[in-house]
Amino acid sequence: MQTVFEQLNERRKTLLGLIVDDYIQTAAPVASQHLLKHPELKVSPATIRNDMAELEDLGLIARPHTSAGGVPQDLAYRFYVESVASHTKAPRIFQVLVQEALHQDEADPEAWAREAAGVLSHEVRNVGIATVPRAFQARIRHVQLVPVRDVQALLVLVMQERRVRQQRINLPQPFTADGLIDLSSALNAALADKTARDVRAMVEAHQADNGAPRLIMEEIVRLVALEEEQEAERHYVEGLRDMLSQPEFTSGDRAREAVGLVEDTDVIKQMTADVPDHGEVRVIIGNENRQEGLRHYSIVVGRYGVPGYASGTIAAMGPTRMDYARAISSVRYLTSFLSGLLDALRDSPE
Amino acid sequence: MQTVFEQLNERRKTLLGLIVDDYIQTAAPVASQHLLKHPELKVSPATIRNDMAELEDLGLIARPHTSAGGVPQDLAYRFYVESVASHTKAPRIFQVLVQEALHQDEADPEAWAREAAGVLSHEVRNVGIATVPRAFQARIRHVQLVPVRDVQALLVLVMQERRVRQQRINLPQPFTADGLIDLSSALNAALADKTARDVRAMVEAHQADNGAPRLIMEEIVRLVALEEEQEAERHYVEGLRDMLSQPEFTSGDRAREAVGLVEDTDVIKQMTADVPDHGEVRVIIGNENRQEGLRHYSIVVGRYGVPGYASGTIAAMGPTRMDYARAISSVRYLTSFLSGLLDALRDSPE
DNA sequence: CTTTAGCAGTCGATTATCGAGAGTGCCAGC
DNA sequence: GCTGGCACTCTCGATAATCGACTGCTAAAG
Numbered sequence: 001m002q003t004v005f006e007q008l009n010e011r012r013k014t015l016l017g018l019i020v021d022d023y024i025q026t027a028a029p030v031a032s033q034h035l036l037k038h039p040e041l042k043v044s045p046a047t048i049r050n051d052m053a054e055l056e057d058l059g060l061i062a063r064p065h066t067s068a069g070g071v072p073q074d075l076a077y078r079f080y081v082e083s084v085a086s087h088t089k090a091p092r093i094f095q096v097l098v099q100e101a102l103h104q105d106e107a108d109p110e111a112w113a114r115e116a117a118g119v120l121s122h123e124v125r126n127v128g129i130a131t132v133p134r135a136f137q138a139r140i141r142h143v144q145l146v147p148v149r150d151v152q153a154l155l156v157l158v159m160q161e162r163r164v165r166q167q168r169i170n171l172p173q174p175f176t177a178d179g180l181i182d183l184s185s186a187l188n189a190a191l192a193d194k195t196a197r198d199v200r201a202m203v204e205a206h207q208a209d210n211g212a213p214r215l216i217m218e219e220i221v222r223l224v225a226l227e228e229e230q231e232a233e234r235h236y237v238e239g240l241r242d243m244l245s246q247p248e249f250t251s252g253d254r255a256r257e258a259v260g261l262v263e264d265t266d267v268i269k270q271m272t273a274d275v276p277d278h279g280e281v282r283v284i285i286g287n288e289n290r291q292e293g294l295r296h297y298s299i300v301v302g303r304y305g306v307p308g309y310a311s312g313t314i315a316a317m318g319p320t321r322m323d324y325a326r327a328i329s330s331v332r333y334l335t336s337f338l339s340g341l342l343d344a345l346r347d348s349p350e
Numbered sequence: 351m352q353t354v355f356e357q358l359n360e361r362r363k364t365l366l367g368l369i370v371d372d373y374i375q376t377a378a379p380v381a382s383q384h385l386l387k388h389p390e391l392k393v394s395p396a397t398i399r400n401d402m403a404e405l406e407d408l409g410l411i412a413r414p415h416t417s418a419g420g421v422p423q424d425l426a427y428r429f430y431v432e433s434v435a436s437h438t439k440a441p442r443i444f445q446v447l448v449q450e451a452l453h454q455d456e457a458d459p460e461a462w463a464r465e466a467a468g469v470l471s472h473e474v475r476n477v478g479i480a481t482v483p484r485a486f487q488a489r490i491r492h493v494q495l496v497p498v499r500d501v502q503a504l505l506v507l508v509m510q511e512r513r514v515r516q517q518r519i520n521l522p523q524p525f526t527a528d529g530l531i532d533l534s535s536a537l538n539a540a541l542a543d544k545t546a547r548d549v550r551a552m553v554e555a556h557q558a559d560n561g562a563p564r565l566i567m568e569e570i571v572r573l574v575a576l577e578e579e580q581e582a583e584r585h586y587v588e589g590l591r592d593m594l595s596q597p598e599f600t601s602g603d604r605a606r607e608a609v610g611l612v613e614d615t616d617v618i619k620q621m622t623a624d625v626p627d628h629g630e631v632r633v634i635i636g637n638e639n640r641q642e643g644l645r646h647y648s649i650v651v652g653r654y655g656v657p658g659y660a661s662g663t664i665a666a667m668g669p670t671r672m673d674y675a676r677a678i679s680s681v682r683y684l685t686s687f688l689s690g691l692l693d694a695l696r697d698s699p700e
Numbered sequence: 701c702t703t704t705a706g707c708a709g710t711c712g713a714t715t716a717t718c719g720a721g722a723g724t725g726c727c728a729g730c
Numbered sequence: 731g732c733t734g735g736c737a738c739t740c741t742c743g744a745t746a747a748t749c750g751a752c753t754g755c756t757a758a759a760g
Contacts, residue, residue: 031752044704049753067710067753108518142527146494146506146514154514156496156506164496164504166514168458177492177538181531188527241613244606255605256594263591381723394733399724417724417739 004058005079012051013083014040016060019052020072020080024321027247029069074286077298077320081283085324090333094123098337109133109312112341114236116314116334121239124327125246126318127262131235131272133305133312133342135159137195138224143187145216150174155216157223160193160310165226169219187216196224235313237268248296248319261293272313275303278339281332286320296320300327304335306343314338354408355429362401363433364390366410369402370422370430374673377597379419424636427648427670431633435674440683444473448687459483459662462691464586466664466684471589474677475596476668477612481585481622483655483662483692485509488574490544493537495566500524505566507573510543510659515576519569537566546574585663587618598646598669611643622663625653628689631682636670646670650677654685656693664688 008016018038022030032048035041041048052070055061060079061070072080101115113130121128139160146154151174157165175183191199199221203214240262249255261267270291276282281302287295298320305311314334316327358366368388372380382398385391391398402420405411410429411420422430451465463480471478489510496504501524507515525533541549549571553564590612599605611617620641626632631652637645648670655661664684666677 029752033752045752046704046706047702050703053754063753065711067751068712069752142497144494144496144506146508147492148508148514154506154508156494156504156516158496158498158504164498164516166506166516181535185531241606241610244602244609249606250602252600252602252605255602255609256591256599259594259605259609260591379723383723395723396726396733396735397731399726400732403725413724415740417722418741419723 004060004075005083007058008055011041011043012054013079015048015051016055016072016076016079017084019055019061019070020076020084023070023072024323027321029064029071031069034069072321074288074320077285077324081285081324081328085283085328086281088325088329090329094119094330095333097123098334102337102341109342109345110234112338113234113312114238116338117236117238120314120316120330120334121242123330124242124316124318124323125239126243126316126322126327127237127239129235129237129268129272129313129315129317131313133310133338135310140191140194140199140220140224143184143191143220145180145184145187147175147177147180150176153180155219155223157220159224165223167219167223169216172215183213183216187213187220191217191220196221199224235268235272237262243318246319246321248321257293261297267291267293271299271315271317272301275301275313278303278305278307278311279335281328281335283324283328298322298324300324300331302331302335304338304342306339306346309346310342312338354410354425355433357408358405361391361393362404363429365398365401366405366422366426366429367434369405369411369420370426370434373420373422374671377671379414379421381419384419422671424638424670427635427674431635431674431678435633435678436631438675438679440679444469444680445683445687447473448684452687452691459692459695460584462688463584463662464588466688467586467588470664470666470680470684471592473680474592474666474668474673475589476593476666476672476677477587477589479585479587479618479622479663479665479667481663483660483688485660487545490541490549490570490574493534493541493570495530495534495537497525497527497530500526503530505569505573507570509574515573517569517573519566522565533563533566537563537570541567541570546571549574585618585622587612593668596669596671598671607643611647617641617643621649621665621667622651625651625663628653628655628657628661629685631678631685633674633678648672648674650674650681652681652685654688654692656689656696659696660692662688 005013015035018035018040019030022034032045032052035048036045052061055076056063056070059073060076061072063070098116098119101119102112104115110132113132117128117130119128120130140157141160142158144156146156148154148168151171153169153171153175155167155169159165190202194202199217203217203221240259243249244255244258249258281300284299284301286298289295289297289299296319297317299315299317301313301315303311303313314331316322316331318327355363365385368385368390369380372384382395382402385398386395402411405426406413406420409423410426411422413420448466448469451469452462454465460482463482467478467480469478470480490507491510492508494506496506498504498518501521503519503521503525505517505519509515540552544552549567553567553571556564590609593599594605594608599608631650634649634651636648639645639647639649646669647667649665649667651663651665653661653663664681666672666681668677
């Protein structure tokens, strides 16, 4: 793949970059005459036409019809992302915006994710997605049973990285409020700092036991396991409206298709399932997507978090003709900023 | 307004009903010849044309152009809703569907709302909206402080109708886990069965006090008050995709407009703000909407709940040409079913 | 071998025209 | 008040024509 780009001389590389730039901005096939406006190109339109014919042969651009301008193909975007877009920095204004949006909810990772998705979608004028950070190995920090009624209680789990998970459970026998508090204390002593695996081992060690504690511990195992599973990732999706204002969605059919994709939680979940390492930003362009339906979309996805502790995902989704420079820099900035927040959360006093 | 309908003789009334019926199904202007298929009308097409001219004069139907069929206006839908649509019963299949969907989450009003919105949207092939039930006068059932870290805790409030509200709060001084449990017990003893007003009075009575308890109680007041306020209603919105499959949204612009409306939480909140009494179902048609943007939409909204105890809202939203009979019967069935669930929740053993 | 100039040719988009078909409005008669 | 009949109107789809934008190619120059 890389060899394709190596076949290009310098002029053709800059030409390709300019074509992608133009197309990203105008959404219209780029004509050779139009490219003359760029001062970098000190050649005649005929030369440009020759070069474009070459780019077409290499599969980098295509033409909607015989006498039309060039439209970048997935491969051209890949080139653009590798050579141009990755070196951009997020604009200062965006940085300030992020800081203001996220410093409001001091220590609430759930709110961070929501805000991040919103800010990102606005910035890239496409869909923004963020998952709530999830622990690598979920460890229990605190357990509490809150009475709801005598045979039902609310099980509140506070995880090591301060995420809170709650679940109503039915009790096998009535409990008084005091009884539950005692039970909570006992559970706490036994379970603090334990992982799902630990708890499961404890449950199995006491096969003979039954009654309330066992039932509750099984529920705890289930919740902690959920915490560890990919499927359980809570995510926020914002800015469908922004994406639909892009010219590729003027047709009603395309717009409807996009709504279907975004409303389908499976699609979103898969999108955030296979993410790069911390700090890295991955760009998935058009056909590189595994999912059929995303063939005309690109995704810029990054992971934030603290290695070995907790991590979440930030992604921008839009048509393949999206502003990669902006998307990549925005996602990168958001991941590093959120990582900082998470890190501070971890280091904060016990 | 009622007088307009009184000017119509029986035949014209059934004619109007049939026109609305047809238009709801086909989304195309209804021609006089097409109406002949209905056996109820034992007259010639010419007579029908005369009658339709009359309906047009009264503003009940309009024609897109001089030689086109009739399109019902808001007023005609109003007539249709009053005279026809209100008497329909929800089909058995739908009832079973609702029962299955809602019996899964035994005693979780939050989940009920989510499921209800989804089921409704599917049934009416439009957007379904449901709010989580909210107490009339929020009463505290139980208070619990769960340690998160030494200067931060999770305040969990269980309300009288078993809704759970949680909020992280910062503590003015470090607390141990045991200290928080003691504090929780004290708070519980003092606050069980109290309303926001009660708590506020207690706070004011102890002006001199300060420190943790006072701070926490102020937070409790805020939360309980939120519980009582309209703005705090959590709601679920489902089925945008279904609505966009309606023919009025084939144009990209219309589709985009709809997405904007649904993504705008303000619009949804206003929609569920002014609701009818328990058991009643209100239909708001086109221009009857207060909000400019909803001029071409209708909303079928109902309240469920137990009077004097708690209530929530169920609504279907779609283009004015929506299946009112189906929407009204579905909303009515859902409200009564959810009311039953809530009632059972209240009567359940302490 | 690369670049340039010029020109013919291609294709999409827009506009115009036309005919068919659907459906109404109205008039005259029952 | 209802009906039959007929002329008129308007939309919709197909076809054709024109315009303009751009390219591809060829041949000459660097």
